[in-house]
Amino acid sequence: xxxxxxxxxxxxxxxxxxxGKADHALGGSANxxxxxxxxxxxxxxxxxxxxxxxxxxxxxxxxxKVDTAGMSVVKGKTFHWEGSxxxxxxxxxxxxxxxxxxxxxxxxxxxxxxxxKFVFLANISPDLQLKVLSQCHNPLFVGMDxxxxxxxxxxxxxKAVLKKVDVVLINEGEAMMLTxxxxxxxxxxxxxxxxxxxxxxxxxxxxxxxxxxxxGFFILPAFPIDHVIDPTGAGDTFAGGFFGHLASLGRAPxxxxxxxxxxxxxxxxxxxxxxxxxxxxxxxxxxxLETRTGQYHKVISI
Amino acid sequence: xxxxxxxxxxxxxxxxxxxGKADHALGGSANxxxxxxxxxxxxxxxxxxxxxxxxxxxxxxxxxKVDTAGMSVVKGKTFHWEGSxxxxxxxxxxxxxxxxxxxxxxxxxxxxxxxxKFVFLANISPDLQLKVLSQCHNPLFVGMDxxxxxxxxxxxxxKAVLKKVDVVLINEGEAMMLTxxxxxxxxxxxxxxxxxxxxxxxxxxxxxxxxxxxxGFFILPAFPIDHVIDPTGAGDTFAGGFFGHLASLGRAPxxxxxxxxxxxxxxxxxxxxxxxxxxxxxxxxxxxLETRTGQYHKVISI
Numbered sequence: 263x264x265x266x267x268x269x270x271x272x273x274x275x276x277x278x279x280x281x282g283k284a285d286h287a288l289g290g291s292a293n294x295x296x297x298x299x300x301x302x303x304x305x306x307x308x309x310x311x312x313x314x315x316x317x318x319x320x321x322x323x324x325x326x327k328v329d330t331a332g333m334s335v336v337k338g339k340t341f342h343w344e345g346s347x348x349x350x351x352x353x354x355x356x357x358x359x360x361x362x363x364x365x366x367x368x369x370x371x372x373x374x375x376x377x378x379k380f381v382f383l384a385n386i387s388p389d390l391q392l393k394v395l396s397q398c399h400n401p402l403f404v405g406m407d408x409x410x411x412x413x414x415x416x417x418x419x420x421k422a423v424l425k426k427v428d429v430v431l432i433n434e435g436e437a438m439m440l441t442x443x444x445x446x447x448x449x450x451x452x453x454x455x456x457x458x459x460x461x462x463x464x465x466x467x468x469x470x471x472x473x474x475x476x477x478g479f480f481i482l483p484a485f486p487i488d489h490v491i492d493p494t495g496a497g498d499t500f501a502g503g504f505f506g507h508l509a510s511l512g513r514a515p516x517x518x519x520x521x522x523x524x525x526x527x528x529x530x531x532x533x534x535x536x537x538x539x540x541x542x543x544x545x546x547x548x549x550x551l552e553t554r555t556g557q558y559h560k561v562i563s564i
Numbered sequence: 565x566x567x568x569x570x571x572x573x574x575x576x577x578x579x580x581x582x583x584g585k586a587d588h589a590l591g592g593s594a595n596x597x598x599x600x601x602x603x604x605x606x607x608x609x610x611x612x613x614x615x616x617x618x619x620x621x622x623x624x625x626x627x628x629k630v631d632t633a634g635m636s637v638v639k640g641k642t643f644h645w646e647g648s649x650x651x652x653x654x655x656x657x658x659x660x661x662x663x664x665x666x667x668x669x670x671x672x673x674x675x676x677x678x679x680x681k682f683v684f685l686a687n688i689s690p691d692l693q694l695k696v697l698s699q700c701h702n703p704l705f706v707g708m709d710x711x712x713x714x715x716x717x718x719x720x721x722x723k724a725v726l727k728k729v730d731v732v733l734i735n736e737g738e739a740m741m742l743t744x745x746x747x748x749x750x751x752x753x754x755x756x757x758x759x760x761x762x763x764x765x766x767x768x769x770x771x772x773x774x775x776x777x778x779x780g781f782f783i784l785p786a787f788p789i790d791h792v793i794d795p796t797g798a799g800d801t802f803a804g805g806f807f808g809h810l811a812s813l814g815r816a817p818x819x820x821x822x823x824x825x826x827x828x829x830x831x832x833x834x835x836x837x838x839x840x841x842x843x844x845x846x847x848x849x850x851x852x853l854e855t856r857t858g859q860y861h862k863v864i865s866i
Contacts, residue, residue, distance in 0.1 A: 468770035
């Protein structure tokens with residue numbers, strides 16, 4: 263069992279979906295990631311929030327034994343994202359992004375974070391991802407996520423991060439944008455030419471495809487959910503389950519480990535989308551995860 | 565081993581994709597279906613073509629031992645479809661549909677076709693599907709496809725066909741349109757309330773999901789293809805491989821048979837999209853199918 267360090271956003275989201283809406287609900291990649299990963303391994307979170315951040319939202323992470331020593335509370339308001347899903351539940355439409363305290367975020371790792379063996383650089387500015395990584399002493403396995411905004415505005419920094427990570431977890435559309443590929447299959451192959459040994463392409467309701475230089479493609483569908491309430495955070499939950507599994511093994515991951523990690527991540531993400539914000543994810547326990555994993559194996563069994 | 569009867573279009577297609585274009589190339593659901601199914605079981609085709617239909621295109625089916633006694637050549641021009649794919653390779657954009665001889669098609673089955681045990685009603689007008697089915701003596705297993713045009717223009721007839729078939733194979737978008745469901749998972753469940761015991765939702769590059777009342781969902785991805793030339797006919801190829809497998813077994817299909825049939829169909833479809841028209845499919849033999857099936861099992865193996 264090893265520790266996971268995650269850096270990412272801690273946010274309040276205002277979200278509208280065909281099922282309704284949530285106003286200033288808990289969100290942010292680091293929250294989804296930590297809640298998912300902490301079911302399987304110890305998590306250390308790095309992030310920044312404003313004075314408006316509710317104590318209960320810090321307590322939620324602490325109740326999962328997440329180390330919050332790297333969370334700083336600073337003057338100002340917490341990062342706020344406003345978005346909606348219309349028709350295509352795989353694609354969020356951003357209406358507003360208020361960086362607030364995130365704008366001047368300068369991540370400094372507490373001393374005891376620096377020997378974390380598993381490091382996940384969630385979807386934040388690539389120069390911040392580099393700053394965090396440079397403070398880590400010899401991590402065993404590093405992953406990252408990114409998004410269209412950074413691909414178009416900070417490509418050089420992003421390419422520098424790609425050279426330093428073992429795995430990228432990224433949305434299919436963003437993988438295509440990053441590589442100029444016409445589909446997610448071509449994109450996956452091209453991403454591994456940019457540095458990482460492995461890429462996991464997140465396909466939303468269609469599941470994931472992983473490509474490793476060592477063994478090629480590993481592709482499976484998502485667990486079938488007939489009523490999707492809010493897809494926000496599904497990708498970050500996937501990454502959390504993925505890293506949680508790898509850290510629980512505590513060794514340099516084999517391809518077989520990465521495959522099992524994908525399934526953990528995918529199943530956990532299927533809970534997240536069943537309610538707004540982190541509501542469903544916060545209620546998941548290991549027993550529920552195991553039960554759904556059993557059901558999933560039936561869905562994909564020949 | 566049983567015979568399969570298929571009724572559908574025999575057509576010339578003019579197609580533009582990001583890879584190029586094909587003008588008046590062989591197409592039509594019955595052609596794709598027959599070429600795929602005939603690799604695995606004997607096929608009897610019902611359809612109509614005009615005087616412009618090339619003898620070599622009939623010979624192509626005959627070279628696969630497809631029974632063409634039910635193909636009629638009538639005065640006029642062959643059905644012509646013109647379409648394109650732009651960006652989203654899962655969705656064809658229809659530019660022109662010239663029904664031509666198809667407009668007055670009145671399918672009459674040759675006597676020896678009527679005892680066919682496996683019947684597939686490809687994507688044609690539901691009243692023609694009913695006409696064909698009414699001429700069959702006690703088929704063992706019946707399947708159908710349909711499309712948005714019939715859902716909006718002939719829903720009552722379509723619902724009557726749905727009550728008489730064992731399985732529907734349908735695109736995800738059309739399954740949603742037919743049922744009013746918000747996603748393909750909800751749609752699949754709702755379709756089985758309309759009659760069929762099983763539905764196969766074709767998800768394009770993401771594979772398929774099958775839902776049976778008996779065992780719930782069976783979902784798998786498509787074989788990964790990094791360079792898609794022309795997706796036309798992939799769904800009909802899937803149906804052909806699906807029925808070819810079932811007819812090769814020659815018994816009332818179990819759910820396990822349907823699962824194996826989905827994989828046959830899905831793998832065959834992955835060949836079709838690698839070239840324009842039926843070019844790639846016409847070259848596939850059993851050895852190539854087996855090789856790719858082996859590769860596919862590696863892609864989905866945990």
